[in-house]
Amino acid sequence: MVMTMTMTALDEQAAVLALTKATHTQPWHHTAHVIAATGSALKLTNGDVAGLDETDQAHLADLRSRLNIEDLNQARDLITAMRAAGVHLITVLDDAYPGNMLWANNYPPFVWVRGRMVPEDYRAVAIVGEHDSEHAVTAARALADAGLTVIAPLRTDLDAAVHQAALEAGGRTLAVLAGGIAAPGTLGPYANVAQQIGQRGALVSPLWPDTTPTHHPTAQERVVTCGLAATVYVTDGGDGGPGQHCADMTLKTGKHVFVPQQLQQEHPWVARAGFRGGITVVQDTDELSKHAVNLVDMCSQTTMF
Template structure:
């Protein structure tokens, strides 16, 4: 028997958290997908899985079998607690959920946000690199001056420099954490940069607030960073490194990748990763900005945020 209920936005958010918490047998993005397909996390919990295929109905049944009233209460309390310290929750059911992420096939069920994501942030370019801080900083500055939002992790000195460069150019940045908003030491030496991002743009975490950084969360951080962006610029990176892995992941989602000419010339993995297309070599930051603006505006949709 399917229950009927009056749905409040806060209750839906709590239900998304509760369903995500019980996700064990499938990746989190599978849960996000079926919640979005159903249009209501509360309805899934209540047994209404109309419109889902057999596999998704089985996953939904497994999830709701583990959700308790206490889980929903704890989720509501967590939302209230985080809101009290200036952190809001955005779920896959909310109108403010980033459309660039929704487009990717690995989107997250929820994001915690300090600051504010704006509609124009759909014109975001992720800047990802390993060691070439000078190139990353130049790219961030040029992209911000061109009116584009810059997305980047906030884990390394290079990442911090990217955010500082974009903010110094008067632009917006989306900073993605490798752990939870309330986890000790998640900001490391970059607490001041994080504060600036939260005040002037948005600091984002896809993790439970007390999650400590691990190798697994770092991989997910890159997934979210690139998910928030319409396109990605890879500044540098060796064969098999984080930039290489990030490039392959981005291409699988159907998004475009820009790389500097030097990276393309020096590393065979770039051509190998892009043998089916999806990678554009740019000559310099001016070329990057022009091509990124053209691509982002061509792909832009008013419903992306």
């Protein structure tokens, strides 16, 4: 069933997309901040600068110089077409925007979602790994058994195994896509797993729907993977790899990172990343689950979704 939207909500979402499309000289997250600070993308398209400082006013002026009415019309058509295809848009102005993501300074202005995110998904742990699929799968099962939502990319065999393990344990997963949610090559060999995720969780992309996936993880992909989670578990990975990048990004937002003892012993980057605190070394996945549950429940007074 295709859900309907009020014209005002549709226009606001279209304005978010149009302003993002007009963002050339600054990262998208600068536009997201300005929209969130104003509380209305439509006001910004009309030149309302109330409450904005000089830097944000200059950014808005640049956006409006590139904006035209056709951008808004095309954005409305895109939202309507995607909803007809079973994909819905969540912008930084929507109540459904994941609150966990707002911890980061570089949160995206929107995400496209196939499936459903639920309020309980704020109790989520992202699993990031490179080679040790067996350990990642064990962690996914343990976290799902503990009632936590599991978050991971859907780029590699390890990622697909993480989602599959969590689903088989009766849990929910959110998969962060490497490309546009409607791009033919985004799911690659993982279309079957993606279908299960869409039924029991959600597929999430912060990119334009037709964006071709890249061969390597992007900053946007990492922002959303780490951003959707309340905490992150890095299973393995060497210096300069996806695990370290995700850990660094997570720590900068003030969130916690968990790592297995073996990773801490084998790779000096763990000590470097956590020299100011924020990283906990766990002996096994049972200890991980216990700590993760305690952490997310301690933060449960904050509305994350």
